[in-house]
Amino acid sequence: MANLIKLEIVTPDRNLLSEEVEYVGAPGVYGEFGVLPSHIPFLSALGIGSLFYKKDGKRYYIFLAGGFAEVTPTKVTVLAEVAEKAEEISVERARKAREKAEQRISQQQEEIDYARARAAMARSMHRMRCRESAVSAGTCSL
Amino acid sequence: MAPLREIKRKIGGVKKTKQITKAMNMVASAKLRGAQQRIERFRPYAEKYTDVLSDLASRVDSSAHPLLEKREEIKSVGVILITSDKGLCGSFNVNLCQTAFKLANKKKEEGKEVKFICIGKKGRDFIRKRGFEILESYPDVMNTFDFQLANETGTMVISKYLDFELDEAHIVFGQFVSMVKQVPLAQQILPVEQEDAEGQAGAPSQYIFEPSVEGLLAELLPRYVKVRMYRGMLDTSASEHAARMTAMDNATKNCDELVGQLTLVYNKARQAAITSELMDIVGGAEALKQG
Known part of the structure; x- marks a missing residue:
């Protein structure tokens, strides 16, 4: 090609x-x-x-x-x-980060913390999704 | 016989010092290798970043973003001084501090207020003694820092700048040129300097920007400041280790020389002692014979 x-x-x-x-x-x-x-x-x-x-x-x-x-x-x-x-993505770590972020969001303390938790949550979710897509595309083993 | 034993002790002491300096030399060279690698890995990123940013910045007027805009009245100047935490690296820290000190004095003579931000312990101690105001200091970070530190310090500097606490910011760091050459450098980081738009106008790069040029700048400029700071830190850290290596190498050589000199003195003293002992014995024997 x-x-x-x-x-x-x-x-x-x-x-x-x-x-x-x-x-x-x-x-x-x-x-x-x-x-x-x-x-x-x-x-x-x-x-x-x-x-x-x-x-x-x-x-x-x-x-x-x-x-x-x-x-x-x-x-x-x-x-x-x-x-x-x-x-290279550690699914385990991403899952933990997500749980932590969810916990923080549910507590809803300060605005800054909230925004940070949202960002952390987005990152962890996208990490997991990225890994899933790679696995289903067959370019990454489980 | 007291001086004999004393000299011997001194030789032992110098030898021990030599062991320490030699070990420090080796530690420094190992750390230098790591630091050098980090710079080399970061450099492509920093260079690309600078390319894109200066291209972007040359397209807009300086009023497009507060970090680009030159303020008409400059009341206070921030100096970010990056030094090492530990000494024993020759004149490295002193050179850095002098560069910063000169810059600060120059700005002071122009009637501006100078405030320091110190990264690394040595610079902080130096500035504190000279009586300048220290806005923030970050001691004990040079051994284990990553981009997070540049992020933190960069955010701090930018927010001070936007709050009009600082109207200008300079960074002083030790540029790592080679193993034997480290140059203290002072550069302006805020406001971000724009290259002449005229020179760039001929460039054929007609990009589509997403979001707008202004939007991209708003995103990239703060990070650019951090990239510059991180680079300063990496450079300083590599320079520190290189400077320490050279200093320790010299120290080791000096120890060798000193041991040689002391051994000579020791041997002379030993011989003198033997001679005088012999004289005593001979003298004693003579006295007995006569008696």
Whole structure:
């Protein structure tokens, strides 16, 4: 397949990924967007959610939280605050984080705490969802 | 015979010091390797971030975001001083503190109020003695910090800036150039400096922005400040270990030299003692013969 686009994912701690892929779907702040090779230049802030890319007909999933993506016709650069490959996600940890967040939300103390708990909850849910999608796509074993 | 034993004790002491400095050298070199790796991993991120941000910032007027806007009247200046927590690394911390001190004095002469934010213990101690106001200090963090620290300190600085407690902020850190070269640097981080829009106008990058340019800036600018601070911290930490390595290497060499000198003195004293003992014996024997 000649028609590929380069995907790079960089976080403050590491270069997570650098690969030639067929398609990238990323969680923008205004909803998910898809990128094929020769996409027009595009810059978008990212929300919390799963990014996936297609390679050799398979879908791979990566969890993202915050940051932005820069798209040029030949390259997608994702600068994420947090990024984890599906196989790195600890479901156990995400579940615990979610329980904790749920508890905090039900207590509803301060506004700041509430917003934080909501964000934590969103992160943990998206982590779990990301992992599930990867498992069902067959690119991550249980 | 007292000096003989004393010299011997001194040699022992110097040898022990040497063991310590040697161990510290090795610890520093191991830590340096870690710190260097962290910088190298962070650099691509920081560079890309700077690229995108300066491109974005050159597209808007400075009034588009409060963190870009230069204030007309600058009353108080914040200096973020990043130093190490521990000493024994040569003139590293002193150089950093002097750079910050000079900057502070310059701003003071211009009639501005200078406030410090100290990350690392050494800088805090230095500034406290010089009588400048310290807004916040974060001691004992340089050993185990991650982006969270940059996040926390960055948020603090930004909120002070937006509350008009600070009208300008500078960061002083030790740039890690190489194993033998560390340069203290002072840079302005707030307001974020815009590159000349003219120079960039020819750039062909006609992006679609989502959300708007302003929206993206609002999202990216605060983080940019934190990225800069994190970079300063990583650089300082690597520089600290490199400086300590050099300092400890020198100390070890000095110990070797000192041991050599002391051994010479010891041998001379020993010989003198033997000679005088011999003289005593010979003298005694002579006296007996005559008697």
